[in-house]
Amino acid sequence: MSIIHAQRAADPHGRAQRSSLVIAIDGPAGAGKSTVAKLLASRLGYLYLDTGALYRALAWKTKRASVASDDEAAVERLLATTLLEVRHQDGERMRVSVDGQDITDDLRAPDTSALASVISSLPAVREWLLPVQRKIAERGAVVAEGRDVGTRVFPAADVKFFLEATPEVRAQRRFRELAASGGPVSLEDTARDLVARDTRDRTRALAPLVPAPDALTIDTSNLDIEQVLQRMLAAVSAKL
Template identity: 50%
Template sequence: MRDNIAIDGPAGAGKSTVARQLAKRLGYLYIDTGAMYRALTWKALKEGTKVTDEAALVDLARNTSLEFKEVAPGEVSVYCDGEDVTRLIRSPEVSRHVSTVAAWPRVREEMVKLQRDLAARRKVVMDGRDIGTHVLPEANHKFFLTASLEERARRRWQELIAQGNKFSLEEIKREIEERDRRDSQRIVAPLRPAPDAVIIDTSNLTPEEVTEHILKTIRKNC
């Protein structure tokens, strides 16, 4: 799994967009690990499972089928128990609760097993918050994307507005700030750059510019 690419960073840093572009350019499978936690959160909310009940969430994870189906190069759909939930898992309600679900150690154990299994089958570009530090620490290529809180909030706000949701920029900013706090302070696999990760501030860069920078770095190190 050493040829896999690990991309970490906080919400709104551009991980998903860049990871998709890289996967398309390189012919790798794109794995959004955040989508896995979102899918589990979506199912928990749907079925009334408390996000504060670790044991119940672990049981739910063990009885949930999560799949990534490649619909085009660099583009995947997320399926939960056979249902396409790609758009459903991006709802504000799921966003509010996903960090709580992802913070449970035993839930992460179940998810990491699946993530490593996916990475063992074929070359992947995997993004998340602990890929380079915990999920794929042996990956040769590790990157950590970041950006200012203001820029990350603006990006997320524009995304939600485009989907027809009505939230103020300040609401989104507070939500992301709180999520940053939870992700960076959790006991198991907290959000932080791997010691050997290349850190890229995307605040003033387009996704295409970030992708090119990563590709040049990979080619230079090969």
């Protein structure tokens, strides 16, 4: 079961919502999806949807329940008793609760992210989350980021992007993010985990990580955030 609260409160900064497009951003870890997705949503006055947070939330519960992440039957039974709640207080802020507990601040832990990559390969998990994601975006005016939002979740999205960067750049970015959060990490471990995650995401049988045929691919390796954002805004403006 799931409950979705996609609250579209008035923007506190007075920014006007521009049309009601669904914008999909895919790409591997460290490519810059989350950063630019939040900024793009803010610039447009849109809702921000981090689909990866939903998988991390289920990974968090799987670990807490001591369920083996590769036991699809056990995970599926767990889903049947899971209450997933998503709240949006404004366009950029997305809070996630599982069974009444707000776990948003726990979702970026390295072990949770790694486990999320494992359970995301389970068809039962992806099928369970599909209507959850679509429900949040049913009114449009959404910037959704993840790994299959442009290919499977929102195949008819109005604008699609695929962000990528070299493995070295992505590992450095991810390492800095984890270090800033105070976690005991090393660049070597981060790079190794990134390669393992890339392999799982790109080779899974259901909804692998690939660019949508109609997606605009942007290599962010040598671009700053504003440069990436301007390219995306130009593509979005063409649809408005």
